[in-house]
Amino acid sequence: MSDAPLPCSPQEIGSLFLFEKLSPEQLGRLCADGRVELFEPGHVYSEGDPATCFFVMIEGTVVLSRKVGDDDVEVVRTSQRGVYTGAMQAYIGDRVNQVYNNSMRVTEPTRFFVLPADTFADVMHEWFPMAVHLLEGVFFGAKNSQRVIGQRERLLALGSLSAGLTHELNNPAAAAVRATSTLRERVAKMRHKLAVIAAGPYSREALADLIEIQERTAERVVKASVLSPLEAADREDEITDWLDDHDITDGWQLAPTFVQAGLDTDWLDQVAAAVDPEILSGAIGWLNYTVETELLMCEIEDSTNRISHLVDAAKQYSQLDRAPYRMADVHELLDSTLVMLMGKFGEQIKVVKEYDRSLPKVPAYPAELNQVWTNLIDNAVAAMKSTGDGGTLTVRTARDGDLLMVEFQDTGPGVPADIKDRIFDPFFTTKPVGEGTGLGLDISWRIVVNKHHGSLLVESVPGDTRFRVLLPLTDEDNETPEESG
Structure with a gap:
């Protein structure tokens, strides 16, 4: 607190x-409308309070700090x-919210010239009417530029993500189309083979046995395990030999399909x-069509599941159908x-996940956190690719006291020490002209x-760069986030 005006x-x-x-x-007007005050060591004003005064230090020591999470930096x-x-x-004036942008304290008795904000x-x-116009232009121009370029960066990121998603969706979609076409052909051949068998001199009991074998074969295909290349080659040779020994033509063409389906000579013995x-x-040929159709249906199922997974991920990423502020699972x-x-x-x-799945949900704006993750991951990938050798991205979650930590660690060249303090500044970028706006980390920080x-921190040495996001586990503004479904 200050004493009486001096x-x-x-x-x-x-x-x-x-x-x-x-x-x-x-100068006389300043002295008439303002005042000189002596402040003893301690707090003067707090960040976020209404900005009522303009302070100019006459003598003493002043410390300015900013709030970062729970800490005054x-x-x-x-x-x-x-x-x-x-x-x-x-x-x-009232065109912007007039609040103190920092907190101030003094460490020794300090005199200030204090001018009320409205007098200032x-x-x-x-x-200085011309200077005021220039300052207003700089202030609002910078804010408008930052807003426009920020929107542009988000659109560029969305375009890049959309292109990547389209590519990822195209692969399983094309696979499903190919498998469907082949499946139609195989089913037609199966109908033909069944007609040949039905027209032959086979008893009703023999056909019933064949149908039962078909059912058991289909079950085995669904449960088939993946063999190593060496194991698969050995089993193909065994099956080919078995088919040759039983006078079944083109056994070498049937063997790879049977191996892929998880079948072996023991199964062939059961059929025989x-x-x-x-x-x-004829039975082996018909069962081959059964195996092929089951494999194709598995391929279609895998492809459509992949498409569904990608669509769900895009839906989760965009958060279009979710409340903007809710309890969210960061994983x-x-x-x-x-x-x-x-x-x-x-x-x-290479991407490595080290998640602590026991962590609780946090109150958050999920769509905006996804933007933070995108910026940090994109920067890490670009840094590692700049070396030409690639690297490893490790995404890690853990509890840090009353905070939830999300860490992005990359093995890139690191952030040079001489720019480390500037990387969160608006419009600062190390990327070539046209490739970066310099707002990704600034937006993430905000x-x-x-x-x-919360807090956004960085530690970096060559080969080990870590961006660490710390989020409160509880809401500090007493808002009520919606529970996620």
Whole structure:
């Protein structure tokens, strides 16, 4: 707290660099409308409070800090005469929310020249009308540019993701179309083969046995396990030999299909024991069509499941049908983002997930967190690909006290020490002209810090860069997030 106002000397005020060009009359008005106050060590004002005063330090030491999550991070500590802070944008008026953008404290008895915000606005407009217009243009121009370029970056990201998703959807869709076409052909051949068998001299009991074998064969196809290439080759040879020994033509063509379906010579022995020798060849041919149709249906099922999974991931990523603010599982958000970005990984980038699945849901704006994940993953992938060797992206979640941590670790070249303090600045980018707007990390920082009251930190050495997002487990603004379904 300050004591009673002290005498204001125009000569002393005029010695401060901010006011050194003012006339005696202007200095006199400042002293008349403002005041000199002495503040004892301690708090002066808090970030986010209404900005009611403009402060210029006459002597002492001032410390300015910004809120990052639950911590006050010191940004300035100085004893330089004339430094100023407080209601520095009062000249704009009500067109912006007039609040203190930082917190201020003093570490020793410190004198300030204090000017009420409305007086500061008046003298700015009266004494420096051209400067006010220029400052307003810079202020609103920068905000508008940041907004437009931010929207552009989001659209570019969406376009890139859409292209990747289209490619990923096309693969299983094309596979399903091919399998369907082949399936139609195989079913037609199966009908023909069945007609041949039905027209032959086979007893009703033999046909019943054949149908039962067909059912058991279909069941085995669904449960087939994947063999190693060496195991598959050995089994193909065994089946080919068996078919040759039983005078079944083209056994070498049937063997790969039977192996893929998980069948072996023991199964063939069961078939041979269940049907008469004269119909064995026809039965094997018919069962081959059964196996092929089952394999094709499995392929179609896998393809359509893949398409459904991709659509679900896109739906989760966009959050179009969800409440904007709700309790969210960060693992669902991370997985949907990774699926959307998989087209960018290629064979160069290996993705490792180290999730703590016991973590609770957090109050969040999921669509905006997905944007953060996208920016951080995209930067990590670009950094690793810039080396030409690729690398490993590790996505890690853990609990950190009352916070939930999401960490993105890459094995790229790292962030140079001389730019580490600037990477969150708006429009700062190391990418070539046209490839980056310099707003990805700035937007991410704003989403995490300003909107979620969390922290976004970076640690980097060559071969090990980690961007760490810390999110509160509970809501600090007493809002009521919707429960996710």
